[in-house]
Amino acid sequence: MSYFSNRNFNLVYVHAALQAFASYGGEAFAFVYLLKAGVPAPLVLLAIGAMFGSRMIFRQLVLPLVRRVGLRRALIVAILAEAATYPILSQITGTGWLLFVYLALWAFSSSLYWTTYHSYVALMGDNHARGKQTSAIEMIGMGILAPAVTGLLLTAFSPIVAFGTVALAMALSTVPVLLGPDVAVEHQAEMPREARVAARTILFADGLRSGSFHFTWLIALFLTLGSNYAAFGGAMALSGLVGAVGGLFLGRAIDLGRGLGAVQIGFAALGVAAVARLFGWPVPILAVAANAAAALAWPLYATAFNARVYNLARQSPCPLRFHIVAEGGWDLGTCLSCLAGAALLYLGFDFHLPLAIGVLACGLGYLTIARTFRISPQPAQ
Numbered sequence: 001m002s003y004f005s006n007r008n009f010n011l012v013y014v015h016a017a018l019q020a021f022a023s024y025g026g027e028a029f030a031f032v033y034l035l036k037a038g039v040p041a042p043l044v045l046l047a048i049g050a051m052f053g054s055r056m057i058f059r060q061l062v063l064p065l066v067r068r069v070g071l072r073r074a075l076i077v078a079i080l081a082e083a084a085t086y087p088i089l090s091q092i093t094g095t096g097w098l099l100f101v102y103l104a105l106w107a108f109s110s111s112l113y114w115t116t117y118h119s120y121v122a123l124m125g126d127n128h129a130r131g132k133q134t135s136a137i138e139m140i141g142m143g144i145l146a147p148a149v150t151g152l153l154l155t156a157f158s159p160i161v162a163f164g165t166v167a168l169a170m171a172l173s174t175v176p177v178l179l180g181p182d183v184a185v186e187h188q189a190e191m192p193r194e195a196r197v198a199a200r201t202i203l204f205a206d207g208l209r210s211g212s213f214h215f216t217w218l219i220a221l222f223l224t225l226g227s228n229y230a231a232f233g234g235a236m237a238l239s240g241l242v243g244a245v246g247g248l249f250l251g252r253a254i255d256l257g258r259g260l261g262a263v264q265i266g267f268a269a270l271g272v273a274a275v276a277r278l279f280g281w282p283v284p285i286l287a288v289a290a291n292a293a294a295a296l297a298w299p300l301y302a303t304a305f306n307a308r309v310y311n312l313a314r315q316s317p318c319p320l321r322f323h324i325v326a327e328g329g330w331d332l333g334t335c336l337s338c339l340a341g342a343a344l345l346y347l348g349f350d351f352h353l354p355l356a357i358g359v360l361a362c363g364l365g366y367l368t369i370a371r372t373f374r375i376s377p378q379p380a381q
Contacts, residue, residue, distance in 0.1 A: 009124050011176040018173035019079075025146030026086050026166035028236055029154065029229070031215065032222040036229075038094050041219050042346040045354075048215050049338035051103045052207075055111035055331045062115045062324055071123075071320065072182040075116040076174050081109035083170035090159035115327050119320040122313040123183040151233020185320045195316045198372055200329035202309065205365035207333020212358030213274055213294075215334070216341045220281045220351040221291060235288045260373045266304035267366040269297035274359045281351050308369055337361070 034044050066074045088102045153162035191199075225231040273294035280286035309326065313319040341354035 008180055011180040012121055012124055014176040015173045018169050018176075021146040022082070022086075022166050022170035022173070023146075024236060025150035025169070026089075026163060028147055028218060029150050029162075029232075030089055032218060032227075032229075032232060033089065033154070033159065034092065034099070035219065035222060036227060037092055039099070041223065042342045043095070044219060045216065045338045045342035045345065047099070047103055049211070049335045049342060051107045052211075052331045052335040052338065054104070054107045056328050056335075058108045058111040059115060059324060059328055059331070061108075062112055063320065065112070066116065066185055066320060070182050071116055071120055071185050072177060072180065074112065075120055076177055078109055078113035078116055079170060079174050079177070081105065082113050083167045085109060086163040086167040086170070087160065090163040111327070111331070115320070115323050118310070118323045118327070119185070119313070120177075120183065122310045122319040122323070124180070147233040147236030149233075151229045151231075151236075154229040154233075185318065191317060191321050191325065195312070195322060196325050198312060198368075199316075199322050199326035201368045202329070202365070202372070203326040204329035204333040205361055205368045206305070207330040207335075208337045209270075209274075209333075209358050209361035209365055210330070211334040211337025212341060212355055212361065213270075213277070215338055216351065216354045217277055217281070217291075217294075217358070220277075220355065221287055224281055224284055224287045226284075235291050260370065262300075262304040263308060263366070263369055263373075266297075266301035267362055267369075270294070270301040271359065271362040271366075273297040274355070274362050278352060278355045278359055281355060305365075305369065308372065312372060333361075 031044050031048065034047070035041060039047070062074070065077070069077070085102060085106045088098060088105065092098045092102060150162050150166065153165060221235065222232050225235065273290070273296075276290040276293050277287075280290035313322040313326075316322040337357050340357060344353045345351075
């Protein structure tokens with residue numbers, strides 16, 4: 001099957017492109033913008049950790065909402081709520097009440113968005129072409145222009161212009177979802193214990209990685225580059241260009257039944273990138289190089305990881321319930337990783353120890369997902 005033979009899934013690609021602009025042009029700048037607004041780095045990480053902790057509460061609303069309005073409509077509500085966070089972000093000037101409003105709305109919208117989005121992708125895609133479809137999403141979602149554009153807009157204009165542009169892109173991503181079909185969700189389905197444990201542990205380990213490898217790294221990189229929006233945006237754009245096609249070569253291997261090998265390659269590449277970030281963060285040129293190396297590794301990792309998770313979700317009694325459990329594990333891991341990083345920075349340590357968490361989490365993540373190939377009766381997908 002070609003990358004674009006599933007017409008309904010082609011709409012997912014369009015949504016992914018617009019969402020990537022919002023993610024790389026908005027979310028990537030959200031917390032460094034807080035640094036510029038005068039919020040100290042440990043407090044920024046503490047806020048991120050608290051936000052992910054509160055997502056575990058908000059996620060309990062997902063299933064009742066989907067039952068009431070359907071998966072596609074719930075996804076649209078989440079997208080519009082995500083878009084609404086960016087104008088609020090643009091008005092934050094410190095640790096006042098707007099910061100708490102922003103974090104609360106982002107916690108709600110992101111918990112609803114990622115649970116419904118991953119469920120929608122799992123149901124819309126094809127298991128026998130999962131690798132190629134996932135790799136195409138990763139290529140589309142690398143975000144080459146978005147960080148450069150946002151960095152320049154934040155440098156030349158007011159924050160409302162930059163984040164308003166991001167909000168518009170996010171809101172427009174509802175169009176392909178509106179044009180696509182709705183997909184049914186089981187109103188009554190029991191998740192086997194094995195599926196729940198797999199979902200929770202795999203994503204918990206990935207959350208530990210994300211809190212360090214993603215959120216802590218963005219703060220470290222921004223500070224290393226002199227808190228300069230244009231330099232930060234340029235570094236992110238360069239990494240997007242380097243990594244744009246990395247996962248396409250891995251997707252076919254997954255679809256040919258070599259999923260475990262793809263996972264091994266992906267985790268090895270990401271582990272090397274995590275080590276490069278650990279040692280390269282204090283020196284600007286090394287930090288930019290490490291960021292580019294991570295972008296090259298990311299599609300290899302994300303294609304193998306997400307393809308496996310989507311297939312496990314599709315094989316479960318209900319992909320939505322699978323992702324509710326999985327995303328809860330991810331939130332817990334990310335929360336703990338960010339809180340640990342905040343505590344270490346507050347105690348006077350530099351970024352070496354917080355970034356080391358990501359290196360260790362890569363090893364744990366590989367062990368948890370590799371186990372599913374040993375216990376699954378399915379061929380490696």
